[in-house]
Amino acid sequence: MARQDTAPSRDHAGRWARYAVWRRRGGSRWRPVRTILICTGLAAYAWVVATTRPLTGGSLIGVLIPGMVLGAIAYGRPPERIPAPERLDIRGISYWLICLALLFEWEASAWRDNSLWWHPSLTNLINPLIGPQVTKTTAILVWMLAGWGLVKR
Amino acid sequence: MNLISTRAVTIAGFVAVVIAMIVLEILGRRPGSRIPTVGEWLGYLMRPRIGRALILLGWWWLGWHYFAR
Numbered sequence: 001m002a003r004q005d006t007a008p009s010r011d012h013a014g015r016w017a018r019y020a021v022w023r024r025r026g027g028s029r030w031r032p033v034r035t036i037l038i039c040t041g042l043a044a045y046a047w048v049v050a051t052t053r054p055l056t057g058g059s060l061i062g063v064l065i066p067g068m069v070l071g072a073i074a075y076g077r078p079p080e081r082i083p084a085p086e087r088l089d090i091r092g093i094s095y096w097l098i099c100l101a102l103l104f105e106w107e108a109s110a111w112r113d114n115s116l117w118w119h120p121s122l123t124n125l126i127n128p129l130i131g132p133q134v135t136k137t138t139a140i141l142v143w144m145l146a147g148w149g150l151v152k153r
Numbered sequence: 154m155n156l157i158s159t160r161a162v163t164i165a166g167f168v169a170v171v172i173a174m175i176v177l178e179i180l181g182r183r184p185g186s187r188i189p190t191v192g193e194w195l196g197y198l199m200r201p202r203i204g205r206a207l208i209l210l211g212w213w214w215l216g217w218h219y220f221a222r
Contacts, residue, residue, distance in 0.1 A: 119163050
């Protein structure tokens with residue numbers, strides 16, 4: 001995209017070397033004051049969104065704003081991106097594919113059974129965990145930071 | 154009793170898959186590992202513009218699913 005968009009070839013021993021090159025080129029300089037201010041702002045925002053009730057306009061706007069902001073950054077003014085590998089080891093990625101297939105199969109079977117108490121879906125299990133204000137705030141914060149992590153990829 | 158054990162099996166299945174993913178991530182971070190980390194395979198998928206859009210859309214959907222509905 002904008003600046004660093006081409007990835008060096010993937011050699012399995014050189015992962016940290018690629019990261020070091022990316023750092024030397026100026027990708028992601030540590031600015032503590034700015035980082036603390038941004039994290040505080042995000043935590044406050046997450047707290048406010050966590051207070052909104054589900055299925056209301058407020059909760060929808062609460063997730064729309066981060067989506068629009070990160071979408072605008074990703075396509076309008078992308079940050080320095082961490083170089084992605086040009087290819088993946090087929091055996092290495094197959095382990096991930098097996099895990100993802102199992103997760104989706106397990107979730108789909110629960111969904112097919114209408115997510116009854118004896119066969120809960122992942123959503124049924126996670127929703128009670130993010131019920132309290134603190135855990136919901138943390139989850140929203142992690143979600144937003146994960147979005148930022150994706151934009152940098 | 155049977156219902157409780159069925160629920161426990163379902164939860165155990167989810168926990169097992171999540172633990173397997175955490176183990177894969179740890180293994181992927183070892184020097185010289187052939188297993189990619191989450192960041193690496195997501196980065197690989199996000200190389201084309203459409204992949205980037207779909208992954209970001211999936212991220213947004215997760216937020217909407219868990220926090221807005």
